[in-house]
Amino acid sequence: MSLDIPKHYDGNVMQIMALATEKLEHISAEGKLTPGLATSATQPTPTTIVYTIRSGVKFSDGSALTADDVTWSLQHLIDAKAGAQTAGNASSVAGVESTGPLEVTVTLKFPDATARSNLAVIGFVQQAKFAKAHPKDLGTPTAVPLGTGPYFVATYGKQAVKLIRNPHYWGTKPQVDKINFTFIPQDNTGQLAMRSGSIQGALVGNLKTSGQWKAIDGSSLYSLPSLSSSFISLDVTDGPLSDIHVRKAIAHSIDRSGVMTAGYGKEADLLTGMVPEGVLTGVEPTPNAAKEFLDGLPQYDFDLAKAKEELALSKYPKGFSLTIPVLAGVPYSEMAILNLQQNMKQLGVKITPKTQSQNQYVDSVYGHAPGPQTVLLVAPIPDPVSIIGKVTGKANIAPRRFNLANWTTPETEAAHTKLMTSMDKAGRWEAAQTLLTAIAEEVPYVPLYNPSVVAVLGDGYTFDKKLTFFDLDVNGTWVHALKAR
Secondary structure, X not given: OOOOHHHXXXXXXXXXXXXXXXXXXXXXXXXXXXXXXXXXXEEEEOOEEEEEEOOOOEOOOOOEOOHHHHHHHHHHHOOHXXXXXXXXXXXXXXXXXEEEOOEEEEEEOOOOOOHHHHHHHHOOOOOHHHHHHOOOOOOOOOOOOOOOOOEEEEEEOOOEEEEEEOOOOOOOOOOOOEEEEEOOOOHHHHHHHHHHOOOOEEEOOOHHHHHHHHOOOOOEEEEEOOOEEEEEEOOOOOHHHHOHHHHHHHHXXXXXXXXXXXXXXXXXXEOOOOOOHHHHOOOOOOOOHHHHHHHOOOOOXXXXXXXHHHHHHOOOOOOOEEXXXXXXXXXXXXXXXXXXXXXXXXXXXXXXXXXXXXXXXXXXXXXXXXXXXXXXXXXXXOOHHHOHHHHOOHHHOOXXXXXXXXXXXXXXXXXXXXXXXXXXXXXXXXHHHHHHHHHHHHOOEEEOEEEOEEEEEXXXXXXXXXXXXXXXXXXXXHHHHEEEO
8 A cells, every 4th residue: 555645546545644645625525615735726717727825834844835846746646657546537637837936827638617626636735855755665654755734644554554743734733643543454353443442433344334333332423425326337239238128127126225225234325316416516506406306317116027027128038148247245246236136037037246356356347348347436526527427428438437338329428528528517417417317218327326434433532523525535624523522
C-alpha cells in the first residue's frame, strides 16, 4: 500500500491521508463546495478555473505552502502517463500552472461542469520539494508525503499508520492528539479489539455484522448513505443477452430483497434505478425530484411468472445457458448470481457461476471481457456523470471503461454527450433522465443495491454532529467532529 494517493487510489488510504494532505476545496453530499486550502475558486471562462491559495499555511515541517506546491500536486494527480490512478477523475484537465505567488490556474480541454468537484475529491496537496526528492519511494514508509493537514504521519508500517497532531496546522486544532490506524482483516477480530479497548473506532467490513458491533458496551454505530451502485451488466452483443426479453426475464428472476437482507442485513437499499438518488443531487431541479423520478421508472420485482412470460416472448423460450463470473463471498456478486441460478433453473435456464479471484475479476472487468459481469461502482461526486456517464456512451465500450453492456443507441449517445459536456444544469438533468429511462426500459443493466458505509466508535468517543460519507472517506473532516464523552 502506498500513501501517495495517485499510486493507491483507495478509500482506506484517502481516509488516512486526508488528515495529512489537504485539498483545495471540500465537497458535501449535496455537491456544495467549500474552501479548503483555496479561499476561493472562480471560472472566468468555461475552460478555466482559478484558485486563490490560502496565505500563511505551513507544511508539517514548518515550511510555507506555495502555489508551486499546489501546481506540482495537481500535475502529479492527473499524470496518466506516469500511471496516476486518479487521472481518470480529471480527464477534462489539460494543464495546471502557477499564475501568481498564491494563485493556480487549471485549464480544461472542454467545458466540464464537474471539474471542480472532481478536483475537490482527488486534489491532495503535498510538498513538491520533498516529493521531487523521492521520485521512486514516495508513499513508502521511508518517504511519506508531507502535507498541511491537522496531522502528520509519524510512522507507517505493514500493520499500522500512526498520525500525530501537526503543530503548524493553520486551522482549528482537533481534540485528539494521536490517531493510530490499525489494519484488521476480519470483523470478528475487530470486535474483540474494541471490546478489550485496543481500538476505539472501526469501519464495518461485513455489513451483516453491524448488529454485533452495536451490541458492544458503550459503542455507537453510524450508518452513512453512500453513492454506490451494484448491478449486473448484460452484454447486449452476447448471444441470448442480445434479446431484450431474455434481459427482462433475468431481471425478474433475482430475489433482490432476499439477497440484500442475507448479504447486508439492514445496511443497504434496493436501487429503483441505475443509481441512488444522491448521485443525482447535483442536477435535480428541486429536492426529492430525483427520488420521485427514480420511483417512477419501470421496476423488475422478483416474479418468476413474469420471467416465464418474458422468456416465452424471446428467441429462447425453452431456455439457454449462461456463465457469469463471480467474486466469492460478495453479496452483489456470488449471492445474487447463486440466487439467479436457483430461480432460473425452474425456467429451463442454466446459469453457471464462475468463481474468480480478485485479480482475475479486476482483469476481466477492466479488460472489458465479453459477457455478463457483476459490478460495484462508487460515485466519487454527487453527479450523474460519476456512474451513468461511465456505463453509457460508445466511447466507454473499451478496456478500462465501464459500458460493459456494450450498449448504445442514437438517443442515448446524444444524451450522454449532453451529460458529459453541457454546463447547463437543466439540460444535464434532462440527459440523466433520458439515460436512466432507457436503461430501465432496455435492461442492459440490472440494478441491485446501494450498501451504506458504516462506522462504529467505542466507549468514550462520539461524533458531535451528523456526518456524511464525504466527511468520513473524502474530506477528512470527521476528525473535527470526534469528541471524548
